[in-house]
Amino acid sequence: MKIQHWMSSSVSTALASGTVLVGVGATSASAQGDPVGGSGATYYLNDSFTGSANIVFSYGDASDTIYFGDWDGNSSDTPMIQRGNSFHVRNSNSSGPADYTFNYGNPGDVVLTGDWDGDGIDTLTVRRGGTFL
Ligand SMILES: [Ca+2]
Ligand SMILES: [Ca+2]
Numbered sequence: 751m752k753i754q755h756w757m758s759s760s761v762s763t764a765l766a767s768g769t770v771l772v773g774v775g776a777t778s779a780s781a782q783g784d785p786v787g788g789s790g791a792t793y794y795l796n797d798s799f800t801g802s803a804n805i806v807f808s809y810g811d812a813s814d815t816i817y818f819g820d821w822d823g824n825s826s827d828t829p830m831i832q833r834g835n836s837f838h839v840r841n842s843n844s845s846g847p848a849d850y851t852f853n854y855g856n857p858g859d860v861v862l863t864g865d866w867d868g869d870g871i872d873t874l875t876v877r878r879g880g881t882f883l
Contacts, residue, residue, distance in 0.1 A: 783863055783864055784862065785817055786818060791808050791810050791811055792806065793805075793806070793807055793809065794806050805843050807843055810829070811831075814832065815833075815861075816829055817829070817831075817861070820870065821841055821872060822841045822871065834857040835853050835859070837853070838850075854874055855876035859877065859883075861875075861876050863875075
């Protein structure tokens with residue numbers, strides 16, 4: 751799985767050119783940027799380079815689009831699910847309900863996550879045509 755780190759000062763340039771930054775100036779927030787691929791709603795996290803997961807949890811439904819990012823600025827990436835333009839944020843890597851839910855953009859918008867202002871908290875942008883909101 752490719753991990754993308756965004757540097758806030760380069761975001762506008764990257765977005766304007768369509769370039770994806772990889773490993774450049776990573777801050778404490780390290781959103782993947784794009785949705786996580788695959789299927790299912792169970793996640794197997796591994797905090798070391800071994801053959802087994804040390805954290806296993808379920809979140810959302812198998813049909814949800816999922817993102818991982820640091821939504822609360824504590825330097826730990828956790829899941830957020832998207833259903834249409836509704837986003838369900840969980841601030842821990844454990845099974846359970848969303849910590850909070852909000853709506854953003856329109857269904858069908860392209861969603862990216864990142865730390866746009868360098869405060870350590872990942873948030874959203876949506877691309878609608880050639881405009882980022
Ligand atoms: Ca976090
Ligand atoms: Ca931020």
